[in-house]
Amino acid sequence: MAERERRSTPxxxxxxxxxxxxxxxxxxxxxxxxxxxxxxxxxxxxxxVVLVGLQTGGVTFATALAEALAKIDGLSPPQGVLDVAFHxxxxxxxxxxxxxxxxIPVDLTGRVVVLVDDVLxxxxxxxxxxxxxxxxxxxxxxxxxxxxxxxxxxxPIRPDYVGKNLPTRRDEVVSATLDGVALxxxxxxxxx
Amino acid sequence: xxxxxxxxxxxxxxGGDIERLLTLTDSFVEVSxxxxxxxxxxxxxxxxxxxxxxxxxxxxxxxxxAKRLSADTLSFSVSTSSVNKGESVRDTVETIEAxxxxxIVVRHRSSGVPHQIAQxxxxxxxxxxDGWHEHPTQALLDCYTIREHLGxxxxxxIALVGDVNHSRVARSDVWAFTKLGATVTLVAPPTxxxxxTDGWPVRVSHDLDAVLPDVxxxxxxxxxRERMDEALLPSLREYTNRFGLTRRRVExxxxxxxxxxxxPMNRGVEIAADVADLxxxxxxDQVRNGVxxxxxxxxxxxxSGRDLDTEGTR
Numbered sequence: 493m494a495e496r497e498r499r500s501t502p503x504x505x506x507x508x509x510x511x512x513x514x515x516x517x518x519x520x521x522x523x524x525x526x527x528x529x530x531x532x533x534x535x536x537x538x539x540x541v542v543l544v545g546l547q548t549g550g551v552t553f554a555t556a557l558a559e560a561l562a563k564i565d566g567l568s569p570p571q572g573v574l575d576v577a578f579h580x581x582x583x584x585x586x587x588x589x590x591x592x593x594x595x596i597p598v599d600l601t602g603r604v605v606v607l608v609d610d611v612l613x614x615x616x617x618x619x620x621x622x623x624x625x626x627x628x629x630x631x632x633x634x635x636x637x638x639x640x641x642x643x644x645x646x647x648p649i650r651p652d653y654v655g656k657n658l659p660t661r662r663d664e665v666v667s668a669t670l671d672g673v674a675l676x677x678x679x680x681x682x683x684x
Numbered sequence: 685x686x687x688x689x690x691x692x693x694x695x696x697x698x699g700g701d702i703e704r705l706l707t708l709t710d711s712f713v714e715v716s717x718x719x720x721x722x723x724x725x726x727x728x729x730x731x732x733x734x735x736x737x738x739x740x741x742x743x744x745x746x747x748x749x750a751k752r753l754s755a756d757t758l759s760f761s762v763s764t765s766s767v768n769k770g771e772s773v774r775d776t777v778e779t780i781e782a783x784x785x786x787x788i789v790v791r792h793r794s795s796g797v798p799h800q801i802a803q804x805x806x807x808x809x810x811x812x813x814d815g816w817h818e819h820p821t822q823a824l825l826d827c828y829t830i831r832e833h834l835g836x837x838x839x840x841x842i843a844l845v846g847d848v849n850h851s852r853v854a855r856s857d858v859w860a861f862t863k864l865g866a867t868v869t870l871v872a873p874p875t876x877x878x879x880x881t882d883g884w885p886v887r888v889s890h891d892l893d894a895v896l897p898d899v900x901x902x903x904x905x906x907x908x909r910e911r912m913d914e915a916l917l918p919s920l921r922e923y924t925n926r927f928g929l930t931r932r933r934v935e936x937x938x939x940x941x942x943x944x945x946x947x948p949m950n951r952g953v954e955i956a957a958d959v960a961d962l963x964x965x966x967x968x969d970q971v972r973n974g975v976x977x978x979x980x981x982x983x984x985x986x987x988s989g990r991d992l993d994t995e996g997t998r
Contacts, residue, residue: 590708
């Protein structure tokens with residue numbers, strides 16, 4: 493989700509230029525491994541856990557987490573993808589189009605839903621995701637795993653599992669993929 | 685189509701516009717399957733219906749679509765309104781607009797009325813059928829249904845059978861199907877074809893039996909009984925004999941070819957009663973997809989952020 497917003501939202505529309513490499517691919521892999529352990533420990537197993545990756549940035553991390561969980565526990569939890577476009581509070585302020593079809597493979601009632609996203613920023617995507625999750629049933633609990641928590645929350649939302657706490661300026665941009673995490677700026681194409 | 689404010693005709697759209705709406709429809713099909721099939725995307729928006737002509741499915745379908753998007757709906761029944769006191773369309777529309785609506789869904793017996801209304805209002809206008817002109821959301825749901833069953837329209841061959849001349853569905857479908865790369869053959873007696881099909885990207889045939897083996901979909905148009913009075917056909921039975929989709933004719937079709945109908949069906953006239961219930965008949969899918977397609981249209985016109993100048997922070 494976050495990637496798409498950065499691309500389409502002023503003042504971010506433009507080209508991402510990395511200034512500081514914060515984590516490399518190995519660091520990211522270790523962070524995912526640690527988060528996987530925390531998820532198992534916190535939930536005393538994976539029996540009720542469903543991983544839900546947020547489109548688009550969270551999906552690859554959800555898959556990576558599912559693979560790590562399968563290696564540790566021998567059991568891979570059900571995995572869904574969620575596009576929160578229709579649940580956002582800023583529809584009408586900017587282009588909102590779903591980038592992919594949502595797919596939730598199981599009824600979420602009574603399950604522990606772990607939402608997975610790349611970067612946690614204002615918290616508005618997560619608020620929308622909480623709304624969306626409830627249209628698929630009533631989970632026993634919803635938890636949040638993010639690769640990067642960059643601060644600047646606008647809503648009372650906090651993550652349960654964090655790959656990296658990264659203090660940022662509001663106008664900076666964070667790029668988080670399996671290849672690494674970088675901090676940088678977006679250069680508007682018109683200024684180049 | 686994001687740069688269009690209205691949906692007035694398929695002919696206005698490009699193949700790309702149609703494809704984009706069909707892709708957006710995928711997302712709303714998913715929403716419709718949820719335990720709670722409702723999203724807050726159009727909260728605070730108001731949609732109203734202005735139906736100067738009878739309709740069951742189109743109206744209900746639009747209403748369901750608007751409600752699943754959390755839009756407020758204002759119902760308006762022409763038969764119990766001031767229209768009966770002689771109010772003009774323009775006055776009615778201006779009254780409705782003054783109450784603050786974001787979209788007006790219009791059906792009218794005269795072609796071009798939605799276009800006219802679009803020039804009077806600041807909101808969006810959606811054509812839900814105007815005279816013999818167009819019925820764009822029907823064509824979109826037809827395309828979606830064909831895509832669902834046949835994988836796509838490109839390279840497909842579709843026969844439109846029956847009263848093409850009086851059919852707004854046919855006019856929208858011809859454009860939609862061909863813009864997506866399908867070949868269309870019109871099959872009808874000469875009296876039920878338009879006086880001229882010059883400029884239409886279609887083939888014409890008067891022999892259904894000859895066309896059937898070659899089609900991927902056969903689309904039956906409703907045979908309007910009123911036409912009998914106009915002496916366009918000797919009798920309904922004669923029509924059924926030559927152009928009705930009977931069990932025998934279904935045997936001529938490819939195993940995978942589908943049967944479509946915009947409804948309401950006249951069983952025993954354009955379609956035999958048992959043919960309508962065959963697995964290859966996708967009429968129910970058409971109706972079901974209609975809701976998701978109309979959600980996509982409403983969301984596209986009202987929800988996907990036209991006011992880009994507004995502050996765009998996340």
